[in-house]
Amino acid sequence: MAELSFTQEELDEIERLKDKFPTAKAATLRVLWLAQNKYGHVKDEVQNLVAEALDVPKAHVHGVARFYTQYYKEEKGKFVLDVCTCLSCQLCGGYDILHHLEDELGIQAGETTDDGMFTVNEVECLGACGYAPMLQVTNGVYVNNLTKEKVDTLLENLKNGNMPEFESKAMPELEKRNQAASE
Amino acid sequence: MPEVFIDGKRYEYEGQPMLLQFILDQGLEVPFFCYHPSMSIPANCRQCMVKVGTPVKDRETGEFELDENGDRKIRWFPKPQTSCSTPLQDGMVVHTQETSEEIARAQKDNLEFILINHPLDCPICDQAGECPLQIQTYKYGPEGSRFEVKKVHKPKHVDLGPRVTLDAERCINCTRCVRFTEEISETNQLTIVDRGDSNYPTTAPGETFDDPYSMNTVDICPVGALTSTDFRFKARVWEMNQTPSIDITNGKGCNIDLWTRDNEVLRITPRQNEDVNDYWMPDAGRDAYKLFNENRVDRPSITLDENNQSNTSWNNAIETFAEVIEANDPSDITIVGSPHASVEENYVFNKFFNLLGVSNAKFTPHVIPGSGDGFLITDDQAPNTNGCRVINLDETDDGAIQSVVSDAKVVIILSDDLIGRDVLTSSDLESPYTISLATNISDTTKASDLVIPITCVAEHAASYVNVDGRIQRSYPAKETKYTNRRLNLEMSEGRLDRFGTNFDNWVSEENKVDCLPLWEFLNKLADRLGLEFEYNHSREIFTELSNSLDVLSNVSYDRMDEEKGVQLPIKQKEVKA
Numbered sequence: 073m074a075e076l077s078f079t080q081e082e083l084d085e086i087e088r089l090k091d092k093f094p095t096a097k098a099a100t101l102r103v104l105w106l107a108q109n110k111y112g113h114v115k116d117e118v119q120n121l122v123a124e125a126l127d128v129p130k131a132h133v134h135g136v137a138r139f140y141t142q143y144y145k146e147e148k149g150k151f152v153l154d155v156c157t158c159l160s161c162q163l164c165g166g167y168d169i170l171h172h173l174e175d176e177l178g179i180q181a182g183e184t185t186d187d188g189m190f191t192v193n194e195v196e197c198l199g200a201c202g203y204a205p206m207l208q209v210t211n212g213v214y215v216n217n218l219t220k221e222k223v224d225t226l227l228e229n230l231k232n233g234n235m236p237e238f239e240s241k242a243m244p245e246l247e248k249r250n251q252a253a254s255e
Numbered sequence: 256m257p258e259v260f261i262d263g264k265r266y267e268y269e270g271q272p273m274l275l276q277f278i279l280d281q282g283l284e285v286p287f288f289c290y291h292p293s294m295s296i297p298a299n300c301r302q303c304m305v306k307v308g309t310p311v312k313d314r315e316t317g318e319f320e321l322d323e324n325g326d327r328k329i330r331w332f333p334k335p336q337t338s339c340s341t342p343l344q345d346g347m348v349v350h351t352q353e354t355s356e357e358i359a360r361a362q363k364d365n366l367e368f369i370l371i372n373h374p375l376d377c378p379i380c381d382q383a384g385e386c387p388l389q390i391q392t393y394k395y396g397p398e399g400s401r402f403e404v405k406k407v408h409k410p411k412h413v414d415l416g417p418r419v420t421l422d423a424e425r426c427i428n429c430t431r432c433v434r435f436t437e438e439i440s441e442t443n444q445l446t447i448v449d450r451g452d453s454n455y456p457t458t459a460p461g462e463t464f465d466d467p468y469s470m471n472t473v474d475i476c477p478v479g480a481l482t483s484t485d486f487r488f489k490a491r492v493w494e495m496n497q498t499p500s501i502d503i504t505n506g507k508g509c510n511i512d513l514w515t516r517d518n519e520v521l522r523i524t525p526r527q528n529e530d531v532n533d534y535w536m537p538d539a540g541r542d543a544y545k546l547f548n549e550n551r552v553d554r555p556s557i558t559l560d561e562n563n564q565s566n567t568s569w570n571n572a573i574e575t576f577a578e579v580i581e582a583n584d585p586s587d588i589t590i591v592g593s594p595h596a597s598v599e600e601n602y603v604f605n606k607f608f609n610l611l612g613v614s615n616a617k618f619t620p621h622v623i624p625g626s627g628d629g630f631l632i633t634d635d636q637a638p639n640t641n642g643c644r645v646i647n648l649d650e651t652d653d654g655a656i657q658s659v660v661s662d663a664k665v666v667i668i669l670s671d672d673l674i675g676r677d678v679l680t681s682s683d684l685e686s687p688y689t690i691s692l693a694t695n696i697s698d699t700t701k702a703s704d705l706v707i708p709i710t711c712v713a714e715h716a717a718s719y720v721n722v723d724g725r726i727q728r729s730y731p732a733k734e735t736k737y738t739n740r741r742l743n744l745e746m747s748e749g750r751l752d753r754f755g756t757n758f759d760n761w762v763s764e765e766n767k768v769d770c771l772p773l774w775e776f777l778n779k780l781a782d783r784l785g786l787e788f789e790y791n792h793s794r795e796i797f798t799e800l801s802n803s804l805d806v807l808s809n810v811s812y813d814r815m816d817e818e819k820g821v822q823l824p825i826k827q828k829e830v831k832a
């Protein structure tokens with residue numbers, strides 16, 4: 073891998089982030105995030121770069137990076153699809169969705185397509201049980217109430233560089249309760 | 256004075272102690288793992304739970320509210336509290352596992368939780384016998400486990416660094432080791448990675464755990480997760496004797512314990528002394544155990560013809576020594592004392608030859624500027640530089656030693672590898688007749704004409720004055736050919752309860768070094784030379800010293816024992832390079 077470095081702009085941003093916290097250590101999460109956005113991962117070298125930029129112990133950054141699964145400790149596809157197979161999603165067909173994706177992309181969960189476009193992961197509950205089954209795209213947008221067709225469209229869109237919209241859903245129960253309260 | 260009630264008993268306290276430490280200070284017990292008195296309190300093991308409440312006060316009058324029995328009303332904290340992180344408050348009421356079923360149950364369940372993934376490998380684990388987890392489980396733990404699924408497997412026998420091996424499966428994530436590198440040694444080399452039931456401590460990628468204090472983490476790890484690479488699988492703690500002593504690898508004089516079995520020192524661990532080293536010691540000091548076992552001068556040896564050293568009898572060695580002294584004028588004899596030898600040795604050494612008319616012993620400090628770290632490693636490489644000053648030996652620099660040695664016909668060197676540490680070269684010792692009184696084979700003993708083996712710090716009771724002017728002493732931990740542990744009352748003997756193993760009888764002769772305490776050898780030499788000089792014990796020597804020297808008046812072995820060493824009213828001198 074080529075020599076890694078932050079640009080002056082990024083360094084300024086890091087300074088700004090540091091100022092938001094009482095200690096430099098506390099800014100580790102944010103700066104790791106910045107680095108992951110830049111490189112697409114925080115492999116060991118990137119972690120060390122972050123440690124240097126923040127002037128905090130390497131071991132500390134390593135501990136933080138390895139604590140959170142959202143930081144990628146290896147190179148991933150351009151889009152990381154985290155398919156939930158936890159209980160609610162499982163009951164509503166989470167595995168069907170996962171296997172469909174695996175078939176479509178020709179990879180197993182945990183793997184990345186040869187063109188580096190997609191990584192598929194099997195994950196635990198992402199807290200969207202009400203709209204099961206669901207998946208998450210690269211630590212970001214949730215795609216809910218999945219069907220095979222919806223998955224196909226998603227793949228097509230992503231290939232064309234179109235990120236899905238964030239779907240906001242109101243809880244029917246909550247709506248009812250709010251209504252009752254306002255009456 | 257503020258008061259606190261623990262298990263129904265009233266105690267008074269001062270300052271702002273934390274509950275767990277206060278309980279321990281009273282000689283009471285609450286089980287714990289992550290707490291360490293010298294480090295920050297993360298309260299992450301959750302083992303030290305107790306039930307805590309505070310009395311209810313009337314807001315207006317400030318009076319305690321009373322219940323129908325006339326007792327104070329107590330407002331209990333809604334959940335058990337970790338006592339390590341709970342500061343005492345006036346009137347606080349505490350129930351430990353002794354008086355609360357609920358707490359006993361909570362502690363038991365917590366242990367069950369900690370043990371979910373902990374392997375039950377006590378029979379082969381190095382920590383067995385001194386494992387807090389094992390002990391607490393025995394005292395407070397559950398008899399079984401509800402977790403009958405397969406345990407999580409984590410990395411095993413990982414070399415974290417040159418001296419520490421990790422077995423991640425045993426780790427209970429107390430973070431003591433991580434905090435040690437952050438707060439005590441300040442190298443920040445360790446961190447905990449991953450989470451939940453798969454986390455464990457490790458170094459940053461590409462780094463090794465080569466902290467000069469790394470092995471302290473082995474001592475404080477409450478389980479067998481961190482083990483000393485060197486000591487692993489060598490011995491069980493209950494087979495060994497533990498004898499208090501002093502680190503002789505630098506000037507700090509860290510308080511240590513020597514762990515011996517069958518007359519070999521197998522490991523060295525720090526002994527707590529808050530005036531010197533707290534709970535810690537440098538890794539280098541632990542390595543010294545080899546000095547006590549290996550490469551010892553064993554039997555006197557004599558150089559007959561050029562470069563041909565061979566062992567000889569004690570009688571012959573004494574005879575040769577005496578003849579050399581008789582054949583030379585005292586003014587042609589130079590004696591060199593040593594900051595590496597004890598106060599007692601330097602004193603009797605000097606006194607003996609003074610009686611023969613030889614002028615005062617010289618000594619040269621063993622200082623490597625810049626090698627200290629401001630913590631427990633000092634520039635001074637010797638344990639007793641100040642001890643030589645206290646008894647007024649002639650402090651000189653390396654050059655002066657070289658010139659007196661080259662002028663002398665006879666040079667007698669006490670326990671100091673002057674060639675090895677570049678004060679002299681072997682050619683300096685070519686013309687004078689050189690006698691070494693030494694513990695270990697060195698460049699200096701190799702260049703000597705007569706070598707007399709003497710006891711090392713692990714074999715005698717003697718005192719040493721550290722860089723800060725604190726006098727502390729050692730105890731014999733292993734037998735020599737001529738000591739008998741049942742007769743030598745300074746020696747510790749097996750476990751206190753004496754239900755030891757065969758090793759407590761220390762049967763094999765081969766690990767006993769053929770050497771004598773310096774004073775005993777000088778007794779024999781005095782006998783042969785018709786000199787009035789006799790000491791039976793280092794205690795006797797020290798009494799003589801404390802009677803004659805002002806700085807040592809009121810200092811005795813007993814006082815050193817009671818107070819873990821005595822601070823002398825001396826200042827550290829500018830060290831000469």
Ligand code: SF4
Pocket residue numbers: 425426427428429430431432433456472475476477478480481
């Ligand atoms: S290795 Fe030992 S000291 Fe370190 S966190 Fe684990 S149990 Fe605690």
Ligand code: FES
Pocket residue numbers: 156157158159160161162196197198199200201202204206
């Ligand atoms: S089970 Fe899938 S989001 Fe909760």
Ligand code: FES
Pocket residue numbers: 287288289290297298299300301302303304337338339340
């Ligand atoms: S000792 Fe209190 S929580 Fe660990």
